[in-house]
Amino acid sequence: MTNTIIALLPPLVAIILVVLTRRVILSLGAGSVTAAIILADFNIKETFSIIYETVKGVFFADGAWNAGNIYILLFLLILGVITAFISLSGGSRAFGEWAMKRVKTRVGAQLLTVVLGIIIFIDDYFNALTVGQISRPVTDRQKVSRVKLAYLIDSTSAPICVVAPISSWGASIIAIIGSILATHNITEYSAFSAFMQIIPMNFYVWATLAVVLIVAMGKLDIGPMKKHESLAINEGILFDPDKSMAGELQDDLPTSEKGSVGDLVWPIVVLFVGTIGAMFLTGYTATEGNVTIFSIFENTDVSLSLFIGGVLGLVVAFALFIKQIVSHNHMPKSLIMKGTAAGIKSMLPAVLILIFAWILADLIGMVGTGNYLASVIDNSSLNTALIPFLLFVIAAVMAFSTGTSWGSFGILLPIAGDIAVSTDISLLIPAMAAVLAGAVFGDHASPISDTSILSATGAGSNLIDHVLTQLPYALISAVIAAAGFLVIGFTGSTMLALITIAVLLLLLLLIGRAISNK
Template sequence: MDANLLAFIPLILTLVLALVLRQTLVALGAGILAGAMVFSGFQPLTALSYLADIATAQLYKQGQWQGWHLNVIATMILLGVMTQLLARGGAVMAFGDWLYGYVRSPRHARLVTILLGWLVFIDGIFSCLAVGNVCQPLSDRYQIRREQLAYFVDSNASPLCALLLFSSWGPYLLSLLAGVSFLPMPPVQAFFELAQANFYAVLTIGVSLFVAWKGFGFEKPLPVEVSAPTQDIGKGNPWLLLVPMGTLLSASVGLTLYSGATHTHQSGLAAWLAAADIGSAMRNAALLAVVMSLVMMLKSGRRVSTLLTDLYHGVLSMRLAIGILLCTWMIGSVIKDLQVAAMIAHWAEAHLNPSLLVSGLFLLCATMAFATGSSWGTFAIMIPIGAEISGHVAPELLLPALSAVVAGSVFGDHCSPISDTSVLSATSSGCEPRAHVLTQLPFALTVAMSALIGFQMLNLGLGKLASWAIAIASVSVLLMLLQWWFNRKQAKATTGSELPDA
């Protein structure tokens, strides 16, 4: 077999296993092993030596510790610890109890669900679990259908994490962007550029707010017997959650700007962000937030032995994420050594129509993420390849293309019935995953069509503001049509229910 074709075996194997097994870590591991065999000429001992070299190089290379990788791992572990401290310590439940006292209508209840998702932005899975479980009593009290609750939970978890640098997604995406050698700006600045053009994530959050305000799109729930509020409702302590989250956010911003200011003689936010040691800043901010979480938990009466157990579970909770991250770095090295991305890029340069590059990447990544149920797995494979393709076909579209990769991955994961966030959003909200996916799909497809139009406008050379204007106009028109369709459907159902039985 031709050597060029052999080089594609690891990538193809990874994609096939991800689609069939739906296990990102297994698929990445198999691809790494296959790549090592191909690179070594199918010599087992040489392949093992190569695997040891690329594994070690992720943490220690050429006599130096890889500070960026180590800081990313440390930050993710600390965020996992903080998540468990807040969840197991009852901080989210206490905040929900406090919040219930200020809810006066179904509209308030829907908006509060979204607000809580914004407050626990730290991680997508944590957001799904925390918001769904906390807001279930609220949804019962104000007759909000469980599928509608799951929609609000899911739509303000992963899409929000994809936009925020200081969530658990931020370090992961930064590490992938740092691997793009021809990126025209520092990874942190590129992250903000990608977020500004992430039509799907931003519009999803906006549409969820509109749906929460109007209250359409879901059938009326059946009457349920709601238990009387306990004496603690309205008397919870909001500071158990707000203080650690505020510490994380303020310390992240402050330490990042301080780091940049000390590393450059230039003034201004842009110069400071470009020069900042973002890895160290995020690690230290996460550490401060964990310390503050421990202090708040101790003050609330939680015992030291229990907190040690929480810390242990926090570290364990990040095992899979850290494993995926390490495998992502390793398969990136394999693909680079086999020059797979470069070969795909040369093929794309010869055959791909540049006018369809950005929108095509959005659709491709959406399909992959939907089939695998993993946005992170799609990021790992498609960010290096998408960068190489755009670098050869249309270098000026590098950042829009990478933004399309992120947006498409989030869209596919958002709609996938096998996605962890889809399943957890449904189960924590008290509904079936299948029902959640089916009722969420009309809104997700509406946003995706508008995002596709926005990316195509960028592809055709329109500016960011003009593309956003067209995307917002598109989603507005589609939402009005969707609302009309839901109202018509509801009217038919109401008329039918009033007909006498035969």
């Protein structure tokens, strides 16, 4: 039953349950059990054995600790503790007061988040969590709902990373493109130049960023987002207190009145600089032969770098809090343990959800969900002009079903290369662009996506509320992008496709204004 249509059942179970029940861990667990049952051919004993081995594999694989996963989980816990100490030191309060004097409108607070999301493009995990920590005090003061913040974060993390050559995403994609070109003996352009040609063709990225700006300027609050924003503006309710908020400090911690903006800024700056420095160091030491900026990012260890940056940021946050105790003597030492415990506790929901998402992703991979979806397009007879559009759709469905954009483009990019070479070589670049665009869209729309989980965590938002409020905007961007891929498939003109997208975005802006004026 693996690598067949039955392989779609586990992600469907998880996605349907998460929408119906809004209980994420239960839904991810149900999808995982479904996949294990399929793999075990309904043998109960074998099912439990598969689940046990998969859970163990999250932490221990191939005879060694699964360092990548462990570092990510530790980074989340460290970030929670950093947040607690920043709050204790009065950094969040001071930064909010400072920002209120400069960012005086809701639009300004949202645009600040968008700009930060675009600037911090090195890695999507790092982007989602860091932007949330910086922006949340400002957006909270301006009564921007947490789901709106999560949407702004999520829609400026992966979309930017996927078109940035100097990023963990860009380096990996360039490496895959290089292997595709080598396989088919294509010498007209290098992997890097091919990637640069793909950038303007990633229509979902440009549609998403344009829609984000329209939303940030208050021109398009629709669906569930409109309800959350109305509660935030009119009643000051930024999130539903009855729902779990990953990354939100639940314990009643005191806040120092002596804190300064530096108590928030310096831990984040050290976290940022430390992570970037560690990425360069780990990439440099792992690179054999000619060392370039691209080879460094291709070989960098992102999870280890995040952990190193997190530890450095935590040391600074802790030192600043100790300074409060020593200099002002108004914060008891007992708050050190209480703050640490509160920070860890705040991140436990995100940690558990991420672990269950990884388990489901591993089992889905074994069931062959991605391989089945890839075979659908690989074995079909289709009009060559439809290739970019159909690859966009298949990549989106795959990423939505598996919760991973990386896994989707890792499988589909080589297939896109095979299809283009065997049908129309001029469609190679558009086909690869369509795969990358579809993978990001599917990841955005999926409730089992790790980037959705981390964006909600960074914003202090409920995960399901984030997914449901973001979905309409992701679908709008996807429809606009799909039109672009149809145009480029039939005309071969990137410019004409971009003009089509611009016209559709202009219509969207006009519709948004009409809706907002009602």
